Amino acid sequence: MANIVSDVICTFCGTLCDDLEIELSDDGRKIKEVYHACAIGAEKFLHSQAEDRITRPRMQDDDGNWTEVSYEEAAKYTAKILCDAKKPLMYGWSSTSCEAQSVGHEIAEAVGGMVDNTATVCHGSSLIAVQDVGIPSCTLGEAMNRADRVVFWGCNPAHAHPRHMSRYSVYPRGFFTGKGSKSRKVVVVDPRKTDTASLADAHLQLEQGRDYELLSAFRVAFRGEKLPDFVAGIPKDQIYEAADLLKSGRFVIIYFGMGVTQSLGKNHNIDIAIGLTRDLNDYTKAAIMPMRGHYNVTGSGEVLGWQFGFPFCVDLSRGVARYNPGETSSNDLLIRDEVDAVFVLGSDPGAHFPISSVKKIAQLPSVAIDPHLTPTTAVCKLHVPVAFVGVEVGGCCYRMDNVPIESRKVVDPPEGMLTDQEFLTMVLGEVRKNKGV
Amino acid sequence: MTKITLNLLTGRTIQQGATMEGGKEKKAYTKACAIIEMTPEDMKRLNVWKNTNVRVSNEFGSVTVKAVVADQGLHPGDAYMPMGPWSNMVVDPNTYSTGMPTFKGTPIEIEVAINEPIYDSQELVRRACGLKV
Numbered sequence: 001m002a003n004i005v006s007d008v009i010c011t012f013c014g015t016l017c018d019d020l021e022i023e024l025s026d027d028g029r030k031i032k033e034v035y036h037a038c039a040i041g042a043e044k045f046l047h048s049q050a051e052d053r054i055t056r057p058r059m060q061d062d063d064g065n066w067t068e069v070s071y072e073e074a075a076k077y078t079a080k081i082l083c084d085a086k087k088p089l090m091y092g093w094s095s096t097s098c099e100a101q102s103v104g105h106e107i108a109e110a111v112g113g114m115v116d117n118t119a120t121v122c123h124g125s126s127l128i129a130v131q132d133v134g135i136p137s138c139t140l141g142e143a144m145n146r147a148d149r150v151v152f153w154g155c156n157p158a159h160a161h162p163r164h165m166s167r168y169s170v171y172p173r174g175f176f177t178g179k180g181s182k183s184r185k186v187v188v189v190d191p192r193k194t195d196t197a198s199l200a201d202a203h204l205q206l207e208q209g210r211d212y213e214l215l216s217a218f219r220v221a222f223r224g225e226k227l228p229d230f231v232a233g234i235p236k237d238q239i240y241e242a243a244d245l246l247k248s249g250r251f252v253i254i255y256f257g258m259g260v261t262q263s264l265g266k267n268h269n270i271d272i273a274i275g276l277t278r279d280l281n282d283y284t285k286a287a288i289m290p291m292r293g294h295y296n297v298t299g300s301g302e303v304l305g306w307q308f309g310f311p312f313c314v315d316l317s318r319g320v321a322r323y324n325p326g327e328t329s330s331n332d333l334l335i336r337d338e339v340d341a342v343f344v345l346g347s348d349p350g351a352h353f354p355i356s357s358v359k360k361i362a363q364l365p366s367v368a369i370d371p372h373l374t375p376t377t378a379v380c381k382l383h384v385p386v387a388f389v390g391v392e393v394g395g396c397c398y399r400m401d402n403v404p405i406e407s408r409k410v411v412d413p414p415e416g417m418l419t420d421q422e423f424l425t426m427v428l429g430e431v432r433k434n435k436g437v
Numbered sequence: 438m439t440k441i442t443l444n445l446l447t448g449r450t451i452q453q454g455a456t457m458e459g460g461k462e463k464k465a466y467t468k469a470c471a472i473i474e475m476t477p478e479d480m481k482r483l484n485v486w487k488n489t490n491v492r493v494s495n496e497f498g499s500v501t502v503k504a505v506v507a508d509q510g511l512h513p514g515d516a517y518m519p520m521g522p523w524s525n526m527v528v529d530p531n532t533y534s535t536g537m538p539t540f541k542g543t544p545i546e547i548e549v550a551i552n553e554p555i556y557d558s559q560e561l562v563r564r565a566c567g568l569k570v
Protein backbone atom coordinates (compact mmCIF):
# COMPACT_ATOMS: atom_id res chain seq x y z
CA MET A 1 0.00 0.00 0.00
CA ALA A 2 1.23 3.48 -0.78
CA ASN A 3 2.67 5.34 2.17
CA ILE A 4 0.61 8.56 2.16
CA VAL A 5 0.74 11.41 4.68
CA SER A 6 -2.43 13.47 4.50
CA ASP A 7 -3.45 16.99 5.65
CA VAL A 8 0.03 18.33 5.04
CA ILE A 9 0.48 22.12 5.10
CA CYS A 10 2.20 23.78 2.14
CA THR A 11 4.72 26.25 3.47
CA PHE A 12 5.29 28.38 0.44
CA CYS A 13 2.75 31.17 0.09
CA GLY A 14 0.39 32.94 2.47
CA THR A 15 -2.52 30.75 1.33
CA LEU A 16 -0.97 28.03 3.51
CA CYS A 17 -3.00 25.23 1.89
CA ASP A 18 -3.68 22.52 4.47
CA ASP A 19 -4.95 19.68 2.31
CA LEU A 20 -1.82 18.29 0.65
CA GLU A 21 -1.17 14.59 0.44
CA ILE A 22 2.40 13.37 0.19
CA GLU A 23 3.46 9.96 -0.95
CA LEU A 24 6.56 8.65 0.77
CA SER A 25 8.86 5.80 -0.09
CA ASP A 26 8.10 2.58 1.82
CA ASP A 27 10.77 3.32 4.44
CA GLY A 28 9.24 6.79 4.94
CA ARG A 29 12.52 8.59 4.18
CA LYS A 30 11.91 10.05 0.71
CA ILE A 31 9.13 12.13 -0.80
CA LYS A 32 7.98 10.47 -4.00
CA GLU A 33 4.94 12.46 -5.04
CA VAL A 34 3.00 15.54 -3.92
CA TYR A 35 -0.76 15.68 -4.47
CA HIS A 36 -3.12 18.70 -4.54
CA ALA A 37 -0.36 21.33 -4.36
CA CYS A 38 0.13 23.91 -7.11
CA ALA A 39 3.27 23.87 -9.27
CA ILE A 40 5.18 26.01 -6.79
CA GLY A 41 4.15 24.07 -3.69
CA ALA A 42 4.97 20.72 -5.30
CA GLU A 43 8.39 21.99 -6.37
CA LYS A 44 9.11 23.10 -2.83
CA PHE A 45 8.56 19.60 -1.41
CA LEU A 46 10.35 17.84 -4.24
CA HIS A 47 13.36 20.18 -4.25
CA SER A 48 13.96 19.45 -0.57
CA GLN A 49 14.96 15.97 -1.77
CA ALA A 50 17.61 17.22 -4.20
CA GLU A 51 20.79 15.12 -4.23
CA ASP A 52 23.03 18.19 -4.56
CA ARG A 53 21.65 19.86 -1.46
CA ILE A 54 24.12 21.62 0.84
CA THR A 55 23.94 19.96 4.25
CA ARG A 56 26.71 21.62 6.29
CA PRO A 57 27.58 25.25 7.06
CA ARG A 58 30.25 26.81 4.81
CA MET A 59 32.40 29.93 4.98
CA GLN A 60 33.83 31.74 2.01
CA ASP A 61 37.20 33.48 1.80
CA ASP A 62 38.02 36.59 -0.21
CA ASP A 63 38.60 34.53 -3.35
CA GLY A 64 35.16 32.99 -3.14
CA ASN A 65 36.39 29.54 -2.04
CA TRP A 66 34.10 27.74 0.35
CA THR A 67 35.24 25.70 3.37
CA GLU A 68 32.93 23.46 5.35
CA VAL A 69 32.61 24.33 9.03
CA SER A 70 30.70 22.70 11.90
CA TYR A 71 27.41 24.06 13.24
CA GLU A 72 29.29 24.93 16.47
CA GLU A 73 31.82 27.06 14.58
CA ALA A 74 29.01 28.62 12.57
CA ALA A 75 27.12 29.51 15.76
CA LYS A 76 30.27 31.04 17.27
CA TYR A 77 30.93 33.16 14.17
CA THR A 78 27.31 34.31 14.03
CA ALA A 79 27.30 35.25 17.72
CA LYS A 80 30.61 37.07 17.33
CA ILE A 81 29.58 39.26 14.40
CA LEU A 82 26.31 40.11 16.13
CA CYS A 83 28.01 40.95 19.45
CA ASP A 84 30.84 42.92 17.78
CA ALA A 85 28.42 45.04 15.77
CA LYS A 86 27.00 48.29 17.07
CA LYS A 87 23.84 47.94 15.04
CA PRO A 88 23.38 44.58 13.32
CA LEU A 89 20.53 44.10 10.85
CA MET A 90 18.59 40.90 11.48
CA TYR A 91 16.41 40.46 8.43
CA GLY A 92 14.05 37.86 6.98
CA TRP A 93 11.97 35.69 9.35
CA SER A 94 9.14 35.07 6.91
CA SER A 95 10.07 31.53 5.88
CA THR A 96 10.37 30.01 9.28
CA SER A 97 8.15 29.10 12.22
CA CYS A 98 6.96 31.44 14.96
CA GLU A 99 8.95 29.37 17.47
CA ALA A 100 12.22 30.05 15.60
CA GLN A 101 11.30 33.74 15.21
CA SER A 102 10.88 33.99 18.95
CA VAL A 103 14.38 32.62 19.63
CA GLY A 104 15.74 35.02 16.99
CA HIS A 105 14.12 37.94 18.79
CA GLU A 106 15.81 36.96 22.06
CA ILE A 107 19.15 37.15 20.24
CA ALA A 108 18.18 40.51 18.74
CA GLU A 109 17.27 41.89 22.14
CA ALA A 110 20.59 40.72 23.61
CA VAL A 111 22.70 42.25 20.83
CA GLY A 112 20.59 45.38 20.17
CA GLY A 113 19.66 44.44 16.62
CA MET A 114 17.41 45.92 13.98
CA VAL A 115 14.71 43.32 13.30
CA ASP A 116 12.89 43.54 10.01
CA ASN A 117 10.92 41.01 7.97
CA THR A 118 10.03 40.68 4.31
CA ALA A 119 6.96 42.90 4.75
CA THR A 120 9.52 45.66 4.24
CA VAL A 121 9.50 44.84 0.49
CA CYS A 122 5.97 43.44 0.36
CA HIS A 123 3.07 44.57 2.55
CA GLY A 124 4.97 46.98 4.78
CA SER A 125 3.00 49.81 3.18
CA SER A 126 -0.19 47.99 4.17
CA LEU A 127 0.95 47.65 7.78
CA ILE A 128 1.63 51.40 7.91
CA ALA A 129 -1.81 52.11 6.45
CA VAL A 130 -3.51 49.79 8.94
CA GLN A 131 -1.83 51.64 11.80
CA ASP A 132 -3.06 54.92 10.32
CA VAL A 133 -6.67 54.06 9.54
CA GLY A 134 -7.50 50.56 10.86
CA ILE A 135 -8.80 47.71 8.75
CA PRO A 136 -12.20 46.05 8.33
CA SER A 137 -11.16 42.48 7.54
CA CYS A 138 -12.33 38.88 7.85
CA THR A 139 -10.97 35.35 7.54
CA LEU A 140 -10.70 33.40 4.31
CA GLY A 141 -13.39 31.07 5.66
CA GLU A 142 -15.85 33.96 5.98
CA ALA A 143 -14.94 35.17 2.51
CA MET A 144 -15.46 31.69 1.09
CA ASN A 145 -18.85 31.26 2.74
CA ARG A 146 -20.20 34.75 2.18
CA ALA A 147 -18.49 36.87 -0.45
CA ASP A 148 -20.46 37.24 -3.66
CA ARG A 149 -18.37 40.17 -4.95
CA VAL A 150 -14.64 39.58 -5.18
CA VAL A 151 -12.14 42.27 -6.11
CA PHE A 152 -8.47 41.57 -6.90
CA TRP A 153 -6.74 44.93 -6.87
CA GLY A 154 -3.10 44.89 -8.01
CA CYS A 155 -2.68 41.21 -7.30
CA ASN A 156 -2.47 38.17 -9.54
CA PRO A 157 -3.35 35.05 -7.56
CA ALA A 158 -3.27 32.90 -10.70
CA HIS A 159 0.52 33.30 -10.51
CA ALA A 160 1.35 34.32 -6.95
CA HIS A 161 -1.18 32.35 -4.87
CA PRO A 162 -2.20 29.68 -7.38
CA ARG A 163 -4.79 27.84 -5.25
CA HIS A 164 -6.29 30.91 -3.59
CA MET A 165 -9.10 31.14 -6.12
CA SER A 166 -9.99 27.46 -5.99
CA ARG A 167 -9.82 27.11 -2.21
CA TYR A 168 -11.22 30.41 -0.96
CA SER A 169 -12.01 33.29 -3.23
CA VAL A 170 -13.68 32.34 -6.53
CA TYR A 171 -14.58 28.69 -7.08
CA PRO A 172 -15.48 26.98 -3.78
CA ARG A 173 -19.08 26.42 -2.77
CA GLY A 174 -19.68 28.05 0.59
CA PHE A 175 -22.67 28.28 2.95
CA PHE A 176 -24.16 31.36 1.23
CA THR A 177 -22.30 30.85 -2.01
CA GLY A 178 -23.66 27.43 -2.90
CA LYS A 179 -23.12 27.77 -6.61
CA GLY A 180 -19.40 28.34 -6.36
CA SER A 181 -18.05 30.69 -9.00
CA LYS A 182 -21.59 31.18 -10.35
CA SER A 183 -22.53 32.85 -7.06
CA ARG A 184 -19.73 35.39 -7.40
CA LYS A 185 -18.84 38.35 -9.59
CA VAL A 186 -15.14 39.00 -9.91
CA VAL A 187 -13.59 42.40 -10.60
CA VAL A 188 -9.87 42.71 -11.37
CA VAL A 189 -8.02 46.02 -11.33
CA ASP A 190 -4.57 45.67 -12.87
CA PRO A 191 -2.48 47.49 -15.48
CA ARG A 192 -1.84 44.11 -17.13
CA LYS A 193 -4.32 41.69 -18.61
CA THR A 194 -3.18 39.05 -16.16
CA ASP A 195 -4.32 35.43 -16.11
CA THR A 196 -6.48 36.42 -13.12
CA ALA A 197 -8.01 39.27 -15.15
CA SER A 198 -8.92 36.91 -17.96
CA LEU A 199 -11.20 35.00 -15.53
CA ALA A 200 -12.93 38.14 -14.27
CA ASP A 201 -16.39 39.52 -15.00
CA ALA A 202 -14.86 42.97 -15.24
CA HIS A 203 -11.25 44.02 -15.76
CA LEU A 204 -10.28 47.64 -15.23
CA GLN A 205 -6.91 47.94 -16.96
CA LEU A 206 -5.79 51.18 -15.37
CA GLU A 207 -2.60 53.04 -16.16
CA GLN A 208 0.21 51.80 -13.92
CA GLY A 209 0.69 53.74 -10.68
CA ARG A 210 -2.63 55.59 -10.78
CA ASP A 211 -4.45 53.41 -8.27
CA TYR A 212 -5.05 56.27 -5.85
CA GLU A 213 -7.01 58.19 -8.45
CA LEU A 214 -9.10 55.21 -9.43
CA LEU A 215 -9.82 54.31 -5.82
CA SER A 216 -10.99 57.90 -5.22
CA ALA A 217 -13.15 57.67 -8.33
CA PHE A 218 -14.87 54.58 -6.92
CA ARG A 219 -15.69 56.47 -3.75
CA VAL A 220 -17.17 59.27 -5.88
CA ALA A 221 -19.14 56.76 -7.93
CA PHE A 222 -20.58 55.05 -4.81
CA ARG A 223 -22.02 58.42 -3.81
CA GLY A 224 -23.48 58.96 -7.29
CA GLU A 225 -21.39 62.08 -7.82
CA LYS A 226 -19.91 63.26 -11.14
CA LEU A 227 -16.69 61.82 -12.56
CA PRO A 228 -14.50 63.17 -15.36
CA ASP A 229 -14.71 61.19 -18.64
CA PHE A 230 -11.61 59.16 -17.84
CA VAL A 231 -9.85 58.36 -14.57
CA ALA A 232 -6.50 56.55 -14.66
CA GLY A 233 -7.28 55.73 -18.29
CA ILE A 234 -10.62 54.04 -17.45
CA PRO A 235 -13.84 55.44 -19.02
CA LYS A 236 -16.23 56.71 -16.36
CA ASP A 237 -19.07 54.38 -17.45
CA GLN A 238 -16.92 51.39 -16.62
CA ILE A 239 -16.23 52.82 -13.17
CA TYR A 240 -19.92 53.52 -12.45
CA GLU A 241 -20.79 50.02 -13.62
CA ALA A 242 -18.18 48.33 -11.44
CA ALA A 243 -19.19 50.51 -8.47
CA ASP A 244 -22.83 49.44 -8.89
CA LEU A 245 -21.78 45.83 -9.18
CA LEU A 246 -20.00 46.06 -5.83
CA LYS A 247 -22.81 47.95 -4.11
CA SER A 248 -25.35 45.36 -5.25
CA GLY A 249 -23.46 42.51 -3.54
CA ARG A 250 -24.30 41.00 -0.16
CA PHE A 251 -20.66 40.74 0.87
CA VAL A 252 -17.71 42.35 -0.90
CA ILE A 253 -14.15 41.16 -0.32
CA ILE A 254 -11.25 43.18 -1.70
CA TYR A 255 -7.92 41.37 -2.00
CA PHE A 256 -4.94 43.58 -2.78
CA GLY A 257 -1.29 43.02 -3.56
CA MET A 258 1.98 44.46 -4.71
CA GLY A 259 0.35 46.49 -7.48
CA VAL A 260 -0.75 48.99 -4.85
CA THR A 261 1.89 48.52 -2.14
CA GLN A 262 4.93 48.89 -4.42
CA SER A 263 3.73 51.64 -6.76
CA LEU A 264 4.26 55.28 -5.86
CA GLY A 265 1.78 56.40 -3.23
CA LYS A 266 2.52 53.17 -1.33
CA ASN A 267 0.80 53.29 2.10
CA HIS A 268 -1.52 56.05 0.89
CA ASN A 269 -2.84 53.73 -1.82
CA ILE A 270 -3.82 51.33 0.96
CA ASP A 271 -5.28 54.10 3.14
CA ILE A 272 -7.76 54.94 0.45
CA ALA A 273 -8.49 51.30 -0.43
CA ILE A 274 -9.44 50.83 3.22
CA GLY A 275 -11.48 54.05 3.03
CA LEU A 276 -13.32 52.64 0.03
CA THR A 277 -14.06 49.44 1.97
CA ARG A 278 -15.43 51.53 4.82
CA ASP A 279 -17.65 53.43 2.37
CA LEU A 280 -19.01 50.21 0.92
CA ASN A 281 -20.19 49.24 4.38
CA ASP A 282 -22.78 52.03 4.09
CA TYR A 283 -24.49 49.96 1.40
CA THR A 284 -23.55 46.35 2.09
CA LYS A 285 -20.98 44.35 4.04
CA ALA A 286 -17.39 44.70 2.86
CA ALA A 287 -13.95 43.55 3.99
CA ILE A 288 -10.40 43.95 2.69
CA MET A 289 -7.38 41.65 2.96
CA PRO A 290 -3.72 41.90 1.91
CA MET A 291 -2.48 38.96 -0.16
CA ARG A 292 0.52 38.12 2.00
CA GLY A 293 3.36 36.45 0.14
CA HIS A 294 5.69 34.32 2.28
CA TYR A 295 3.93 31.57 4.18
CA ASN A 296 4.76 33.03 7.59
CA VAL A 297 5.38 36.74 7.02
CA THR A 298 2.07 37.28 8.80
CA GLY A 299 3.37 35.23 11.75
CA SER A 300 6.55 37.31 11.90
CA GLY A 301 4.41 40.44 12.23
CA GLU A 302 2.33 38.76 14.93
CA VAL A 303 5.30 37.56 16.99
CA LEU A 304 7.11 40.92 16.69
CA GLY A 305 3.80 42.58 17.52
CA TRP A 306 3.17 40.74 20.74
CA GLN A 307 6.82 40.85 21.84
CA PHE A 308 7.77 44.42 20.88
CA GLY A 309 4.56 46.16 19.79
CA PHE A 310 5.44 46.65 16.11
CA PRO A 311 5.05 44.31 13.13
CA PHE A 312 8.31 45.07 11.24
CA CYS A 313 11.20 47.59 11.19
CA VAL A 314 11.83 47.13 14.93
CA ASP A 315 14.90 48.94 16.28
CA LEU A 316 16.20 47.32 19.48
CA SER A 317 19.56 49.09 19.38
CA ARG A 318 18.67 51.51 22.17
CA GLY A 319 17.42 49.00 24.70
CA VAL A 320 13.77 49.84 24.02
CA ALA A 321 11.74 48.97 20.94
CA ARG A 322 11.45 51.78 18.40
CA TYR A 323 9.70 51.73 15.05
CA ASN A 324 10.01 54.16 12.19
CA PRO A 325 9.73 52.75 8.64
CA GLY A 326 11.82 54.89 6.33
CA GLU A 327 14.49 55.02 9.02
CA THR A 328 14.50 51.59 10.69
CA SER A 329 13.63 49.68 7.49
CA SER A 330 16.23 47.36 5.96
CA ASN A 331 16.76 49.10 2.63
CA ASP A 332 17.03 52.54 4.19
CA LEU A 333 19.48 51.24 6.81
CA LEU A 334 21.63 49.59 4.15
CA ILE A 335 21.56 52.51 1.72
CA ARG A 336 22.57 54.93 4.49
CA ASP A 337 25.35 52.62 5.77
CA GLU A 338 23.78 52.50 9.21
CA VAL A 339 24.28 48.83 9.96
CA ASP A 340 27.60 47.08 10.51
CA ALA A 341 26.65 43.39 10.28
CA VAL A 342 23.91 41.51 8.45
CA PHE A 343 22.11 38.38 9.57
CA VAL A 344 19.55 36.88 7.19
CA LEU A 345 17.19 34.03 7.98
CA GLY A 346 14.32 32.69 5.89
CA SER A 347 14.52 35.20 3.10
CA ASP A 348 16.60 36.15 0.09
CA PRO A 349 17.42 39.86 -0.01
CA GLY A 350 20.21 39.06 -2.50
CA ALA A 351 17.52 38.31 -5.07
CA HIS A 352 14.74 40.58 -3.85
CA PHE A 353 16.36 43.81 -2.67
CA PRO A 354 17.54 46.49 -5.10
CA ILE A 355 21.16 45.79 -6.02
CA SER A 356 22.42 48.90 -4.21
CA SER A 357 21.36 47.27 -0.92
CA VAL A 358 22.85 43.88 -1.87
CA LYS A 359 26.24 45.54 -2.50
CA LYS A 360 26.21 46.82 1.07
CA ILE A 361 25.45 43.35 2.46
CA ALA A 362 28.42 41.94 0.50
CA GLN A 363 30.79 44.40 2.20
CA LEU A 364 29.73 43.59 5.77
CA PRO A 365 30.28 40.66 8.13
CA SER A 366 27.29 38.56 7.16
CA VAL A 367 25.53 35.25 7.65
CA ALA A 368 22.69 33.69 5.65
CA ILE A 369 20.65 30.89 7.19
CA ASP A 370 18.77 29.20 4.38
CA PRO A 371 18.20 25.65 3.13
CA HIS A 372 18.72 26.83 -0.47
CA LEU A 373 21.65 28.24 -2.42
CA THR A 374 20.58 31.80 -3.19
CA PRO A 375 22.08 35.10 -4.33
CA THR A 376 22.16 36.00 -0.61
CA THR A 377 24.21 32.94 0.31
CA ALA A 378 26.46 33.77 -2.65
CA VAL A 379 27.47 37.13 -1.14
CA CYS A 380 27.40 36.35 2.60
CA LYS A 381 30.54 35.26 4.44
CA LEU A 382 28.80 32.33 6.14
CA HIS A 383 26.02 30.11 4.79
CA VAL A 384 24.17 27.91 7.27
CA PRO A 385 21.84 25.39 5.62
CA VAL A 386 18.96 24.24 7.82
CA ALA A 387 16.00 21.88 7.63
CA PHE A 388 12.90 22.98 5.68
CA VAL A 389 10.08 24.14 7.96
CA GLY A 390 6.87 22.37 6.98
CA VAL A 391 8.78 19.52 5.33
CA GLU A 392 11.41 18.36 7.80
CA VAL A 393 10.25 20.10 10.96
CA GLY A 394 6.85 21.42 12.08
CA GLY A 395 6.02 24.77 13.62
CA CYS A 396 3.38 27.46 13.87
CA CYS A 397 2.65 29.63 10.83
CA TYR A 398 0.06 32.35 10.21
CA ARG A 399 -2.06 32.37 7.08
CA MET A 400 -2.66 35.67 5.28
CA ASP A 401 -5.90 36.19 7.24
CA ASN A 402 -4.04 35.91 10.59
CA VAL A 403 -5.22 32.38 11.27
CA PRO A 404 -2.45 30.32 12.90
CA ILE A 405 -1.87 26.88 11.37
CA GLU A 406 0.50 24.28 12.74
CA SER A 407 2.72 23.02 9.92
CA ARG A 408 3.81 19.37 9.95
CA LYS A 409 6.95 17.37 9.61
CA VAL A 410 6.81 14.90 6.73
CA VAL A 411 10.33 13.43 6.50
CA ASP A 412 13.58 13.64 8.45
CA PRO A 413 16.16 16.21 7.37
CA PRO A 414 19.43 14.80 5.98
CA GLU A 415 21.60 13.23 8.68
CA GLY A 416 23.15 15.73 11.08
CA MET A 417 21.32 18.82 9.78
CA LEU A 418 19.86 21.23 12.31
CA THR A 419 16.57 23.10 12.19
CA ASP A 420 16.74 26.88 12.27
CA GLN A 421 15.32 26.92 15.78
CA GLU A 422 18.07 24.56 16.99
CA PHE A 423 20.76 26.66 15.31
CA LEU A 424 19.34 29.89 16.73
CA THR A 425 19.29 28.36 20.20
CA MET A 426 23.01 27.58 19.82
CA VAL A 427 23.66 31.16 18.70
CA LEU A 428 21.69 32.50 21.65
CA GLY A 429 23.83 30.40 24.00
CA GLU A 430 27.01 31.80 22.44
CA VAL A 431 25.68 35.36 22.59
CA ARG A 432 24.91 34.95 26.30
CA LYS A 433 28.41 33.59 26.88
CA ASN A 434 29.96 36.55 25.01
CA LYS A 435 27.87 39.04 26.95
CA GLY A 436 28.42 37.25 30.24
CA VAL A 437 24.69 36.93 30.98
CA MET B 438 21.26 51.48 -32.50
CA THR B 439 17.61 51.92 -31.52
CA LYS B 440 16.96 52.66 -27.88
CA ILE B 441 13.47 52.93 -26.45
CA THR B 442 12.22 54.11 -23.07
CA LEU B 443 9.64 52.08 -21.19
CA ASN B 444 8.02 51.99 -17.75
CA LEU B 445 9.16 48.90 -15.81
CA LEU B 446 6.86 46.80 -13.62
CA THR B 447 8.21 43.84 -11.66
CA GLY B 448 6.43 41.01 -9.86
CA ARG B 449 5.69 37.34 -9.43
CA THR B 450 5.14 34.84 -12.23
CA ILE B 451 4.30 31.22 -11.52
CA GLN B 452 7.41 30.15 -13.47
CA GLN B 453 9.48 32.47 -11.28
CA GLY B 454 7.97 30.93 -8.13
CA ALA B 455 8.34 27.31 -9.22
CA THR B 456 11.89 27.61 -10.57
CA MET B 457 12.95 29.58 -7.50
CA GLU B 458 11.87 26.65 -5.31
CA GLY B 459 13.69 24.33 -7.72
CA GLY B 460 16.95 26.17 -6.99
CA LYS B 461 18.03 29.72 -7.81
CA GLU B 462 21.41 28.46 -9.01
CA LYS B 463 19.77 26.33 -11.72
CA LYS B 464 19.36 27.22 -15.39
CA ALA B 465 15.56 27.04 -15.20
CA TYR B 466 15.49 30.01 -12.80
CA THR B 467 17.59 32.12 -15.15
CA LYS B 468 15.37 31.12 -18.05
CA ALA B 469 12.22 32.07 -16.16
CA CYS B 470 13.45 35.36 -14.71
CA ALA B 471 16.21 36.85 -16.88
CA ILE B 472 13.61 38.18 -19.31
CA ILE B 473 11.79 41.38 -20.09
CA GLU B 474 8.24 41.21 -21.41
CA MET B 475 7.06 43.86 -23.86
CA THR B 476 4.12 44.43 -26.17
CA PRO B 477 4.55 43.36 -29.82
CA GLU B 478 4.35 47.08 -30.74
CA ASP B 479 7.29 47.94 -28.52
CA MET B 480 9.26 44.94 -29.81
CA LYS B 481 8.77 46.38 -33.28
CA ARG B 482 9.79 49.86 -32.17
CA LEU B 483 12.95 48.40 -30.71
CA ASN B 484 13.49 46.42 -33.88
CA VAL B 485 14.06 43.18 -32.07
CA TRP B 486 13.07 39.54 -32.54
CA LYS B 487 11.80 37.65 -29.54
CA ASN B 488 14.42 35.83 -27.45
CA THR B 489 17.10 38.35 -28.38
CA ASN B 490 19.43 39.62 -25.65
CA VAL B 491 18.77 43.23 -24.72
CA ARG B 492 20.42 45.61 -22.28
CA VAL B 493 18.06 47.24 -19.79
CA SER B 494 19.51 50.26 -18.06
CA ASN B 495 18.78 53.44 -16.14
CA GLU B 496 20.40 55.62 -13.49
CA PHE B 497 20.30 52.72 -10.98
CA GLY B 498 22.11 50.08 -13.03
CA SER B 499 22.11 47.88 -16.06
CA VAL B 500 21.41 44.23 -16.84
CA THR B 501 21.26 41.96 -19.89
CA VAL B 502 18.18 39.78 -20.31
CA LYS B 503 16.09 38.24 -23.10
CA ALA B 504 13.30 40.21 -24.75
CA VAL B 505 10.01 38.32 -24.97
CA VAL B 506 6.44 39.18 -25.91
CA ALA B 507 4.24 39.58 -22.83
CA ASP B 508 1.83 36.69 -22.45
CA GLN B 509 -0.22 38.67 -19.93
CA GLY B 510 -1.17 41.80 -21.90
CA LEU B 511 0.55 45.08 -21.12
CA HIS B 512 -0.24 48.67 -22.00
CA PRO B 513 2.13 49.77 -24.79
CA GLY B 514 4.93 51.67 -23.07
CA ASP B 515 4.98 49.31 -20.07
CA ALA B 516 7.44 46.43 -19.66
CA TYR B 517 7.39 43.58 -17.14
CA MET B 518 10.22 41.65 -15.50
CA PRO B 519 9.73 38.80 -13.02
CA MET B 520 10.94 39.74 -9.53
CA GLY B 521 14.49 38.57 -8.90
CA PRO B 522 18.11 39.69 -9.09
CA TRP B 523 17.88 40.69 -12.77
CA SER B 524 15.02 43.14 -12.34
CA ASN B 525 16.56 44.37 -9.10
CA MET B 526 19.59 45.62 -11.02
CA VAL B 527 17.41 48.47 -12.32
CA VAL B 528 14.53 49.04 -9.87
CA ASP B 529 14.35 52.34 -8.04
CA PRO B 530 15.70 51.77 -4.50
CA ASN B 531 14.14 54.97 -3.14
CA THR B 532 11.63 54.26 -0.40
CA TYR B 533 10.42 57.83 0.10
CA SER B 534 10.38 57.24 3.87
CA THR B 535 8.13 54.20 3.72
CA GLY B 536 10.78 51.46 3.79
CA MET B 537 9.46 50.14 0.49
CA PRO B 538 11.66 50.50 -2.62
CA THR B 539 9.74 51.48 -5.76
CA PHE B 540 9.55 48.09 -7.44
CA LYS B 541 6.88 49.16 -9.91
CA GLY B 542 7.04 52.14 -12.23
CA THR B 543 10.76 52.64 -12.90
CA PRO B 544 11.71 54.30 -16.22
CA ILE B 545 14.19 52.17 -18.18
CA GLU B 546 15.98 52.29 -21.52
CA ILE B 547 16.27 49.17 -23.66
CA GLU B 548 18.63 48.44 -26.52
CA VAL B 549 19.64 45.33 -28.41
CA ALA B 550 22.77 43.64 -26.99
CA ILE B 551 23.07 40.40 -28.95
CA ASN B 552 26.63 39.70 -27.86
CA GLU B 553 26.28 40.40 -24.16
CA PRO B 554 26.02 37.35 -21.88
CA ILE B 555 23.14 36.63 -19.50
CA TYR B 556 24.56 35.62 -16.12
CA ASP B 557 22.95 33.19 -13.71
CA SER B 558 21.63 34.59 -10.44
CA GLN B 559 24.72 33.85 -8.36
CA GLU B 560 27.24 35.16 -10.88
CA LEU B 561 25.15 38.24 -11.64
CA VAL B 562 24.99 39.29 -8.01
CA ARG B 563 28.63 38.41 -7.23
CA ARG B 564 29.83 40.44 -10.21
CA ALA B 565 27.64 43.39 -9.27
CA CYS B 566 29.03 43.28 -5.73
CA GLY B 567 32.62 43.19 -6.98
CA LEU B 568 33.22 39.66 -5.66
CA LYS B 569 35.35 37.09 -7.48
CA VAL B 570 33.46 34.73 -9.78
Ligand code: SF4
Nearest residue numbers: 010013017038041163
Ligand atom coordinates in the same frame (compact mmCIF):
# COMPACT_ATOMS: atom_id res chain seq x y z
S1 SF4 C 1 -1.35 28.11 -3.30
FE1 SF4 C 1 0.41 28.59 -2.02
S2 SF4 C 1 0.12 27.36 -0.14
FE2 SF4 C 1 -1.26 26.52 -1.73
S3 SF4 C 1 -0.11 24.85 -2.69
FE3 SF4 C 1 0.29 26.70 -3.93
S4 SF4 C 1 2.15 27.62 -3.03
FE4 SF4 C 1 1.35 26.12 -1.55
